[in-house]
Amino acid sequence: MNKLLEKLKIKDVNIGACAGEGEWYEDPQGTELVSYNPATGEPIAKIIQATEKTYEQVVSQAVEAFKSWRMMPAPKRGLVVRDLGQALREFKEPLGELVAVEMGKIKAEGIGEVQEMIDICDFAVGLSRQLYGLTMHSERPGHRMYEQWHPSGAIGVITAFNFPVAVWAWNAAIAAVCGDTVVWKPSSNTPLTAIAVQNVCNKVMADHGLKGVFNIVIGYGSIVGEKMINDKRLPLISFTGSTKMGQRVSEATASRFGRTILELGGNNAIIVAEDADLEMAVRTIIFGAVGTAGQRCTTTRRIIMHKSIASELTQRIVQAYKQVRIGNPLEEGILMGPLVTKSAVEDMMAALEKAKEQGGEIIYGGNRLTELGEQFVEPTIVKMPAQTEIVHHETFAPILYFLEYKDIEEAIRLHNEVPQGLSSAIFTTNLITAEKFLSHEGSDCGIANVNIGTSGAEIGGAFGGEKETGGGRESGSDAWKGYMRRQTNTVNWSGELPLAQGIKFGD
Amino acid sequence: MDVKISLDTPVEELVERFPEAVGFLLRRSVRCIRCGEPLWCSLGELLKEDGIENPQILLNELNKHIKKTERVPRPQNS
Numbered sequence: 001m002n003k004l005l006e007k008l009k010i011k012d013v014n015i016g017a018c019a020g021e022g023e024w025y026e027d028p029q030g031t032e033l034v035s036y037n038p039a040t041g042e043p044i045a046k047i048i049q050a051t052e053k054t055y056e057q058v059v060s061q062a063v064e065a066f067k068s069w070r071m072m073p074a075p076k077r078g079l080v081v082r083d084l085g086q087a088l089r090e091f092k093e094p095l096g097e098l099v100a101v102e103m104g105k106i107k108a109e110g111i112g113e114v115q116e117m118i119d120i121c122d123f124a125v126g127l128s129r130q131l132y133g134l135t136m137h138s139e140r141p142g143h144r145m146y147e148q149w150h151p152s153g154a155i156g157v158i159t160a161f162n163f164p165v166a167v168w169a170w171n172a173a174i175a176a177v178c179g180d181t182v183v184w185k186p187s188s189n190t191p192l193t194a195i196a197v198q199n200v201c202n203k204v205m206a207d208h209g210l211k212g213v214f215n216i217v218i219g220y221g222s223i224v225g226e227k228m229i230n231d232k233r234l235p236l237i238s239f240t241g242s243t244k245m246g247q248r249v250s251e252a253t254a255s256r257f258g259r260t261i262l263e264l265g266g267n268n269a270i271i272v273a274e275d276a277d278l279e280m281a282v283r284t285i286i287f288g289a290v291g292t293a294g295q296r297c298t299t300t301r302r303i304i305m306h307k308s309i310a311s312e313l314t315q316r317i318v319q320a321y322k323q324v325r326i327g328n329p330l331e332e333g334i335l336m337g338p339l340v341t342k343s344a345v346e347d348m349m350a351a352l353e354k355a356k357e358q359g360g361e362i363i364y365g366g367n368r369l370t371e372l373g374e375q376f377v378e379p380t381i382v383k384m385p386a387q388t389e390i391v392h393h394e395t396f397a398p399i400l401y402f403l404e405y406k407d408i409e410e411a412i413r414l415h416n417e418v419p420q421g422l423s424s425a426i427f428t429t430n431l432i433t434a435e436k437f438l439s440h441e442g443s444d445c446g447i448a449n450v451n452i453g454t455s456g457a458e459i460g461g462a463f464g465g466e467k468e469t470g471g472g473r474e475s476g477s478d479a480w481k482g483y484m485r486r487q488t489n490t491v492n493w494s495g496e497l498p499l500a501q502g503i504k505f506g507d
Numbered sequence: 508m509d510v511k512i513s514l515d516t517p518v519e520e521l522v523e524r525f526p527e528a529v530g531f532l533l534r535r536s537v538r539c540i541r542c543g544e545p546l547w548c549s550l551g552e553l554l555k556e557d558g559i560e561n562p563q564i565l566l567n568e569l570n571k572h573i574k575k576t577e578r579v580p581r582p583q584n585s
Contacts, residue, residue, distance in 0.1 A: 160542060160543065160544055161543055161544065162542075162543060187544060188519070189543070189544070220517065220519050220520075220547070221519060221544075221545075221546075221547035222517050222518075222519055222547040222548065222549075225547050226547060241541070241542055241544055242541030242542040242544060242546075243541065244538070244541045244546060245541065245542075245544070245546060245547060248547065248548075264542075265541070265542055295543055297542070339543075340543050341522070341523075341526060341543070342526035342527075343522040343523075343526040343529040343539070343540050343545070344540065344543050345526070346526050346527060346528075346529040346530035346533070347529050347530065347533060347539075347540055347543075349530055350529070350530040350533035350534055351533070353534065354533075354534075394541075394542065396540075396541075396542050396543040
């Protein structure tokens, strides 16, 4: 463990506010945050949290750095992000391992998450030469009209524990090539991975003589988070977390006319049609429901299965659940680690009680695995008689609800009935059914897949969802536009002064 | 153990020190954590938002519950 921490320059006590190499800000008033290993319950290291004073120091640096960073040509900014991607390649293994140690996902997933950081850096490098604006034909003679995209400013990025590094990278790499500087508040459950990432950034930026582009403030949401969402110097807040908190972030940021990118709760379902390839469906369901111990935004939480195949599919999934090895996420062959906190375990158990009260029947799991540690649980399947109140909630744990349907219309109705709208999938070999699901009368989610699951998105697509998922888009496609401000320009080279709509004014 | 949870206690502190409070409150339809993360408000604000008519009574029950579970809380981050 010590060697791992040393490689990533994590100390016993770390400072939680930084604006670049040599720019770590400590306030004697800062409280200590202990990061625990969820698999063992042992403390890993401590952080001195940011205070209002150190928050001010960091944000001031970010705002100042923006003035010069925005003037660097975008392709040059891309080269800096290219070097960040290279540095992440060097730290892929230890950083991925630290993700597993601190957050509890298995090591392969931790390393995969760092790969996602590298991928988005590569994407951002290419993007740095493609921040295109449109040109329009002006209705006025001798006029040229076009739009351009300008950097927004110092932006706030607030991330959750479940993807402690990838979600930051989705935002930060894109924002950086767009010319923004980034102030990052990571989850208090995973502060050490954030410190490790900051260390990597600091070195890369120092090599380019830069600071204040990638910045960090670690602290309670009720202190640091509230400062960020109410800070007029941050024109954009990208928030990943719950619907409830997203509402708070949205209201506060909107009240000062700031913008938000919200990636909030999901309640993702897979419809398994009567003609589905069940072998493929089962493998997908296991990965989607059990992976990351059910703590992904895109975790598969509901299976809506056709009545005719319900019995066979249930049997196959239960059989597969029995094969899932649970334990220390660093061990080879383990597929599911612990939940992130003891609170998460309590939350799961209380949700299961509610499901039972609402007619649910636990057909697999449902128990704590205290012999493995306080935060280990069995992945659980609950057969529901109907889509009751508890099924409408997102419980961040490996609970999978089974529901049945008679025809595709009923399946889609059940699918869309929940308030969240992040990710969705259908397993079918029928083209008509697949197209119906993808059509405007089909899935109402931001992500809709056929014959692949709800999780495991690639960085190339825009990631996000509708309804209570918040409507934001991060990562690929044209999500970059969210990090810039659009400016419409009209240039008159005619020597005359014609008005739009043919208006004559004082002629 | 003298437990001192008040309506002013931040939810972040509550769930960190007394995880058992999460299940206790959820059984009374009060959700402290969402998407695995605690809400950024005080316990009093949360109880009000979740429609608890008499927060003081629930607070007393919560303190009794925490005391009864007899777990040593994690030290408050200080």
